[in-house]
Amino acid sequence: xxxxxxxxxxxxxxxxxxxxxxxxxxxxxxxxxxxxxxxxxxxxxxxxxxxxxxxxxxxxxxxxxxxxxxxxxxxxxxxxxxxxxxxxxxxxxxxxxxxxxxxxxxxxxxxxxxxxxxxxxxxxxxxxxxxxxxxxxxxxxxxxxxxxx
Amino acid sequence: xxxxxxxxxxxxxxxxxxxxxxxxxxxxxxxxxxxxxxxxxxxxxxxxxxxxxxxxxxxxxxxxxxxxxxxxxxxxxxxxxxxxxxxxxxxxxxxxxxxxxxxxxxxxxxxxxxxxxxxxxxxxxxxxxxxxxxxxxxxxxxxxxxxxxxxxxxxxxxxxxxxxxxxxxxxxxxxxxxxxxxxxxxxxxxxxxxxxxxxxxxxxxxxxxxxxxxxxxxxxxxxxxxxxxxxxxxxxxxxxxxxxxxxxxxxxxxxxxxxxxxxxxxxxxxxxxxxxxxxxxxxxxxxxxxxxxxxxxxxxxxxxxxxxxxxxxxxxxxxxxxxxxxxxxxxxxxxxxxxxxxxxxxxxxxxxxxxxxxxxxxxxxxxxxxxxxxxxxxxxxxxxxxxxxxxxxxxxxxxxxxxxxxxxxxxxxxxxxxxxxxxxxxxxxxxxxxxxxxxxxxxxxxxxxxxxxxxxxxxxxxxxxxxxxxxxxxxxxxxxxxxxxxxxxxxxxxxxxxxxx
Numbered sequence: 001x002x003x004x005x006x007x008x009x010x011x012x013x014x015x016x017x018x019x020x021x022x023x024x025x026x027x028x029x030x031x032x033x034x035x036x037x038x039x040x041x042x043x044x045x046x047x048x049x050x051x052x053x054x055x056x057x058x059x060x061x062x063x064x065x066x067x068x069x070x071x072x073x074x075x076x077x078x079x080x081x082x083x084x085x086x087x088x089x090x091x092x093x094x095x096x097x098x099x100x101x102x103x104x105x106x107x108x109x110x111x112x113x114x115x116x117x118x119x120x121x122x123x124x125x126x127x128x129x130x131x132x133x134x135x136x137x138x139x140x141x142x143x144x145x146x147x148x149x
Numbered sequence: 150x151x152x153x154x155x156x157x158x159x160x161x162x163x164x165x166x167x168x169x170x171x172x173x174x175x176x177x178x179x180x181x182x183x184x185x186x187x188x189x190x191x192x193x194x195x196x197x198x199x200x201x202x203x204x205x206x207x208x209x210x211x212x213x214x215x216x217x218x219x220x221x222x223x224x225x226x227x228x229x230x231x232x233x234x235x236x237x238x239x240x241x242x243x244x245x246x247x248x249x250x251x252x253x254x255x256x257x258x259x260x261x262x263x264x265x266x267x268x269x270x271x272x273x274x275x276x277x278x279x280x281x282x283x284x285x286x287x288x289x290x291x292x293x294x295x296x297x298x299x300x301x302x303x304x305x306x307x308x309x310x311x312x313x314x315x316x317x318x319x320x321x322x323x324x325x326x327x328x329x330x331x332x333x334x335x336x337x338x339x340x341x342x343x344x345x346x347x348x349x350x351x352x353x354x355x356x357x358x359x360x361x362x363x364x365x366x367x368x369x370x371x372x373x374x375x376x377x378x379x380x381x382x383x384x385x386x387x388x389x390x391x392x393x394x395x396x397x398x399x400x401x402x403x404x405x406x407x408x409x410x411x412x413x414x415x416x417x418x419x420x421x422x423x424x425x426x427x428x429x430x431x432x433x434x435x436x437x438x439x440x441x442x443x444x445x446x447x448x449x450x451x452x453x454x455x456x457x458x459x460x461x462x463x464x465x466x467x468x469x470x471x472x473x474x475x476x477x478x479x480x481x482x483x484x485x486x487x488x489x490x491x492x493x494x495x496x497x498x499x500x501x502x503x504x505x506x507x508x509x510x511x512x513x514x515x516x517x518x519x520x521x522x523x524x525x526x527x528x529x530x531x532x533x534x535x536x537x538x539x540x541x542x543x544x545x546x547x548x549x550x551x552x553x554x555x556x557x558x559x560x561x562x563x564x565x566x567x568x569x570x571x572x573x574x575x576x577x578x579x580x581x582x583x584x585x586x587x588x589x590x591x592x593x594x595x596x597x598x599x600x601x602x603x604x605x606x607x608x609x610x611x612x613x614x615x616x617x618x619x620x621x622x623x624x625x626x627x628x629x630x631x632x633x634x635x636x637x638x639x640x641x642x643x644x645x646x647x648x649x650x
Contacts, residue, residue: 008317011578015320022327022342029339035608039334039341042596046327053320071577075373079573082369082545083566089549090562098550105549106542113372115538124542132546140203142554 008068012057019051081112098137098144102129152278155505159278162506163513168211171204172510175212176517179219184227184532188540190220192367194480195359196544198487199551206488207503211510213481214464218511221420221460222266222518223529225453229258230530239456241424245441245448257390258449259526261398263519264390265454269406270515273461276410277468277508281497285469288494293601294612298622300591300598303472305626306415308584315633318584321575325588326595328353336600348560353568355483357561358589360548361568362575362582363476368541369573394446401431401451409458414466415474420459427455461511468504469494472591476583479590487555 003009023044032038061068085108092101106125110116116124136142162168182193193216201209224239229246242262249258291299308318331342332352343349390398405427412423431451432441441448463474471492473479482492490500497504522529552565575582606612614620 007578011317011320011580014574014578014580015324018324018327025342029334029341030337033608034603034610035606037600037603039337039339042599043327043330043341046323046330046592050320050323050327053316053323057316057320069579073373074577075369075573078369078372079570082365082372083570085545086365086549086566086569087563090553090559090566093553093562094559102546102550105545109542109545112369113538113541115536124539128542128546132550135200136550136554140200140554142203144550144554 003062004065004070006061006065006068006070008057008061009065010071012054012059012061015050015054016058017054019047019049019054022047023051077114078112081108085109085112094145096148097146098133099129099146100148102132151282155282155501156278156509158501159505159507159509162207162502163211163509168208168506168510169513171208171212172215172514173517175215176219176222176514176521177215179216179221180223180226180518180521180529181219181532182216183220183223183225184529185535185540188544189367190217191359191363191477191480192544193220194477194484195356195363196548196551198356198359198480198484199554200547201484202487202555206485206490206500207506209484209488210481210503210507211514213484214507214511215514217477217481218270218457218460218514219518221457222263222522225262225266225456226259226522226526226529227533229262229449230255231533239424240421241428241452242449242456244428245443245445248442248444249446249449252444254444257394257446260390260523261394261402261446261450262453263523265398265402265405265450266457267515267519268402269409269454269456269458270461270518271512272406273410273413273458274508274512274515276462277464277511278505280414280465281469281504281508284465285494285497288470291494291618292616293598293605294616294619295622296598297595297602298613298619298626299470299472300595302622302626302629303466303474304584304588304591306629307475307587309629309633315630317580321580321582322584322588325585325590326592328358328585329589329592330596335597346560348558348564352593353564353589354552354555354561355487355590356552356555357565358568359480359483359586360552361565362572362586364544364548365565365569366572366576366582368544369569370576371537372541390446397446398450401427401447402454404430404434405451405454405456406458409455409460410462412455413459413462413474420456420463420475423455423459424452427451457515464507464511467492468496468507471496471594473587476586479586483590 026040026043026047029040029043030038031040031044085105088108089101089105092104103125106128110121133146137144137146163172178193179190182188182190194213197216201212204212225242225246228239228242229250232243232247246258246262249255304322305319308322309315329352331349333340333350340350408427408430409423412426413420428448428451431447432438435441435445435447463478466472466474467478467482471482471494473482485492490496490503548565549562552562553559555561572582575585602612613623
């Protein structure tokens with residue numbers, strides 16, 4: 001029988017991965033005893049529970065694939081561009097200032113949606129940048145660095 | 150009498166000009182957002198959290214609470230007018246509310262929803278004022294083992310009542326707890342799960358996780374679907390319900406209020422469950438059940454009241470025990486912590502102005518909502534035409550700057566992007582993020598109390614069942630688990646929750 005990659009199967013694998021990862025990382029922390037727990041005790045406990053649930057889900061999903069669905073589509077384009085936009089903002093805000101950060105965030109973020117005219121985009125960039133700076137810097141008095149120099 | 154003094158204090162706080170303004174801004178924003186397509190209250194609170202840091206604690210909480218119940222209210226408006234619940238708990242209102250709108254009776258449907266919401270809101274507020282203090286007094290006696298069991302119960306019931314299987318929800322809750330542990334361990338000073346990153350010494354900031362899971366992940370999945378919606382009713386005429394409408398509605402309103410109030414107190418049990426339970430009750434009690442689904446006003450009155458009552462009584466476990474009952478409550482609790490207030494039963498005695506001010510402001514907010522909503526409903530409806538391509542850049546800009554300003558840390562923004570990716574993965578796998586955020590918030594507290602309880606009991610787990618209160622909490626948790634295993638109930642729960650998707 002061919003293995004069907006269902007949502008439950010993937011979730012089980014994900015939980016197993018998170019659980020095992022937690023247990024492995026927590027090996028580096030002192031375990032202690034139940035009466036006197038070290039920093040590793042609780043994480044290993046949680047990791048074991050999550051890994052166990054993951055394993056059970058994995059087996060159940062592999063045996064009964066009909067109880068879950070298969071993911072039809074992934075929104076790769078929005079995911080990639082949105083994440084890129086946020087990471088660029090994070091990289092720019094300290095070095096190039098908030099204005100550059102916001103403009104890049106909106107421009108790269110638009111690639112995620114690919115809708116609307118160029119004029120609309122230009123208005124959006126101007127209005128949103130002005131509104132954001134106005135609210136945070138002048139309204140809430142947060143000392144953001146604005147310009148690249 | 151104590152209660153009157155407390156309420157007087159509450160009134161003096163809530164009626165201060167600045168707090169009235171925060172309340173007004175909160176419900177206005179909330180209604181606005183409840184109506185906007187594709188933007189729920191969770192996203193809004195996650196995005197606006199950083200904006201409230203500069204406010205005093207009372208102001209911040211009053212405004213965030215206003216957003217919360219304003220959005221619940223706005224969601225019902227779109228449910229009635231365009232058959233789209235702006236919020237999951239308004240899904241039931243769609244059934245009969247939209248049918249009423251199609252029959253040209255949108256006005257009475259909206260008015261009854263408003264009346265029901267106000268009645269329920271006021272009752273819920275009174276219940277908070279009455280139940281809060283005694284509950285907090287009991288909770289002050291809680292030891293580590295009671296807290297531990299209580300948190301476990303909250304996590305289990307929250308996991309049980311989301312869409313999908315219980316174990317999936319539990320796994321999400323414990324995963325959240327694992328992420329919550331990242332940072333320096335308070336007892337040993339050891340850095341855990343920091344991967345050597347200096348930005349993680351204090352752990353992930355709550356705002357970072359909330360914005361990533363609820364704002365960024367939502368945007369990605371929303372951009373995948375097209376947002377086309379047809380507006381059936383563009384004009385609402387004849388707001389006033391007839392005498393028959395009122396006669397048919399007052400009992401469902403009272404029953405819905407009672408049902409919602411009780412379900413709202415249970416941590417984890419949601420507004421969605423409350424509104425579905427009320428709908429089922431009304432249909433069962435009705436002499437003419439065949440009218441349900443074809444524009445029965447009882448089907449709007451009951452669920453809307455239940456929904457709003459639950460929204461109010463959710464605050465009881467959140468404020469008196471420090472245990473959030475839903476993801477939205479977890480966000481409010483997170484806001485409280487950021488304000489430097491440690492949630493728990495001591496909030497009421499140490500910050501009486503905060504507690505009572507919030508309670509009274511909710512009452513004011515409910516009245517404001519009606520004044521705002523009914524006459525202006527036409528204006529609100531035009532908001533439905535705002536395309537999503539205008540909304541998501543706004544959400545992105547405000548979340549990114551907001552996250553940055555919390556600690557003035559660009560790394561936090563990058564972490565939020567990371568949680569956005571994780572959150573998207575969760576969404577695609579049908580893993581509900583709500584238990585995750587509860588687990589994230591409760592994880593460190595759970596560890597601390599578990600450690601203390603085990604220290605006192607010299608490592609014996611039996612202490613959790615020999616202490617009566619703790620045993621009772623665990624019993625309720627077990628009951629939730631067993632209920633979900635009974636196939637019929639599990640199936641009905643899924644049917645009930647399915648429609649919110």
